[in-house]
Amino acid sequence: MRGVRKAFGPVQALAGVDLEVRPGEVHALIGENGAGKSTLMKVLSGAHRADAGSMQLDGSDYRPxxxxxxxxxxxxxxxxxxxxAPHLSVLENIxxxxxxxxxxxxxDRKAMRPAVEAALERLEHPDIRPETLVSALSTGARQLVEVARALVGEAKVLVMDEPTSSLSRKDTERLFQVVQRLREDGVSVIYISHFLEEVEEIADRFTVLRDGETVGSGVIGEVEIERIIEMMVGRSLDEVFPQVPHEAxxxxxxxxxxxxPRLLEDASFELRAGxxxxxxGLxxxxxxxxxxxLQGLVPATGGRFEYLAAAKTPSGLLSEDRKEEGLAINLSLGENLTLGHAQPLLQGPWLSHARxxxxxxxxxxxxxxxxxxxxxxIGDLSGGNQQKIAxxxxxxxxxxxxxxxxxxxxVDVGSKVEIYRLMGxxxxxxxxxxxxSSYLPELLGVCDRIAVMHRGVLGPARPVAECTEHGLLEEATRGVGEVLAATETAR
Incomplete structure (x- = not known):
């Protein structure tokens, strides 16, 4: 792709983008929300027509x-x-x-079945059968059905837009294995992700977009992650995790x-103001x-907890799933902001829209x-801006x-930095x-103390200066007690 441009009215979404992807490589396309990644891929996949620029596929001009x-x-x-389509079978969807x-x-299902079985076998996922309804599959399995659909279509270039955003770590690892097999089979994968740790793990090369332009590219492993972040946000980052002084x-x-009632077995801790x-944990x-x-959404079956701060509403929960629980996506920013707390906006019995x-x-x-x-x-906003309203x-x-x-x-990297600063x-x-948080560098970068939860049991809290990513991961997978016992034995 050379000099690709695309405008929507007065908004220049793509301002001359260059992108080169080689056969059999995983190429990471990186950038903040609004950088132009999705628009560029929609041009590549035929959903949008470019206003200017050129594309070639296997050496021939390409304009779908x-x-x-x-x-x-x-x-x-x-x-x-x-x-x-959840009400259709795997075969029918493919x-x-x-x-x-x-x-x-x-x-003719009989004629279509061999190609579906071959694609599913290639993905090495025996749990997925052609006749299974998609509604019965997990999110990770549905993701693989999408990949199988591309394989049946003999895809040479596969674009994956934030493929792990709704996946567990286990499903993510399974997807990475599939991507590795696609690479070995000569399929070019364009991988879009906000998670730079994933990019480091799965990609061969990268291209960074900012404000609709290509601002950098390179080989993964040859460029420091901090430099990639600087390319994305357009400014020098002294640190990914801004330090705002505060005292407990x-x-x-x-x-x-x-x-x-289900997973929580034993949690004891004290949380201080400031x-x-x-x-x-896993x-x-x-x-x-x-x-x-703690928020009162699930009843405690044992033990006790108490809020010591004097407040009518002592706590608020920011859900891990903002689209399902955290926000009313079809409502406005103002409506979301004041849901459940509209009392200060009342003028007599009426809500003041001006207020x-x-x-x-x-x-x-x-x-x-x-x-x-x-x-x-609020559904029109990027993930980072939605989270700010939450x-x-x-x-x-x-x-x-x-x-x-x-x-x-x-949330994109630039918005993450802003959220870290807000937390401070x-x-x-x-x-x-x-x-x-499942992202250990995040906990190490913003927290004062960290405790690890393993199989429902919360371990002791320690100052962040005493924690390492390796140590936290080991405790999360083996349990604090087992790690301490192994340490004592080694001594």
Whole structure:
């Protein structure tokens, strides 16, 4: 792709982008939200027509008339929001729109089945059968059905847009194995991800977009990750995790022997005002259930906890799934901000829309939310800006304790830095933050103390200076007790 340009009205989405992808390589396409990654890939996959520039595929000029024409040329795209029909079978989804027909125009499943079985065998996923309804599959399995659909279409170039954003670590590792096999088979994979640790693990080369332009490219491993981040955000980052001075005060939350109905077995800790307390652990260790018990969404089955801060609403939860639980995607920024806390906006029995707009604009300015205004649907915003509004709702509620579950999941790097800075500012204002994150560098970068949860049991909290990524991971996989016992034996 050379000098590709695309405008939507007065907005120049692509301003002369260059991208070169080699056969059988995994090429990471990196950039913040709004950098032009998705638009560029929609041009490649035929969903958009470029205004200028050129494309070549296997040495020949390439200008698809639409997505079906792109697929006919061997270019397939797997979108972040999967496009499968849940009420259809795996086979029907894989052949959707290009079904083989027999006599009288009936779908010939027998003729279509061998290609589906071959693709699924190639993915080495025996749990997926051609006749299985997609609605019965896990998110990870559905992702693989999308890959199988591309393989049946004999894809030479496969675009994967944020493929792991909804996957567990186990499903992510399985997907990486599939990507490795595609690479070995000569398929070119264009891999879009906010998770730079994934890019380091899976990609061969990278290209960075910023404001619709190509600003850098290189070989993974030859360029420092900090330099890639600088390319993405367009400024020098002294550090990925800004340090905002703050001091711990009195105890804001205390838990003793806390148990939950499913995963939570034993959690004892104290969280102080002005402190950022991190909880590490694997998916399914009980971390999310702990936060939900503390928020009152799930009943405790044993032990006790108490909030010591004097407040009508002592805590607020930032859910790990903002689209399902954290936000009302079809409502405006203002409506989301004041859900459940509209009392200050009342004029007599009526809600003042002018007050709500004014309040929302204050938070937009305070948190540097990039949006068209308070009345814009929140679903139109990037993940990072949605998360800022979710934070603003907790702050508007005036809660002294913030329970943050994966606070930067699905957020671009630049927005992550802004959220880290915001967390530091909140701690400096005396807020108490309890943070669950699967990204260990994040916990090490922003927290004052960290405890590890293993199979529902929360280990002792330690100052972050005493923690290492390797040590936290070992405790998360083996348990704190086993690691300590092994250490004593070694002595």
């Amino acid at each position: 008339s639409g997505p079906l024409d792109a697929r006919a040329h061997g270019v397939a795209m797997i979108y972040q929001e999967l496009t499968l 052949w959707l729109g290009r079904e083989k027909r027999g006599r009288f125009g009936r779908m 005060g009195g105890v804001a939350l205390r838990a003793q022997g806390l148990r939950g 402190e950022i307390f991190g909880i590490a 998916v399914g260790a009980g971390r999310t259930e702990l936060l939900r018990v 709500r707009r004014s309040l929302t604009q204050t938070w937009i300015d305070e948190l540097a939310v990039r949006c068209a205004g308070p009345d814009q649907p 934070f603003a709702r907790l702050l508007h509620a005036g809660v002294p304790v913030l329970l943050l579950d994966e606070p930067t999941r699905g 500012k909140l701690a400096a204002q005396g807020k108490a933050l309890l943070v669950v």
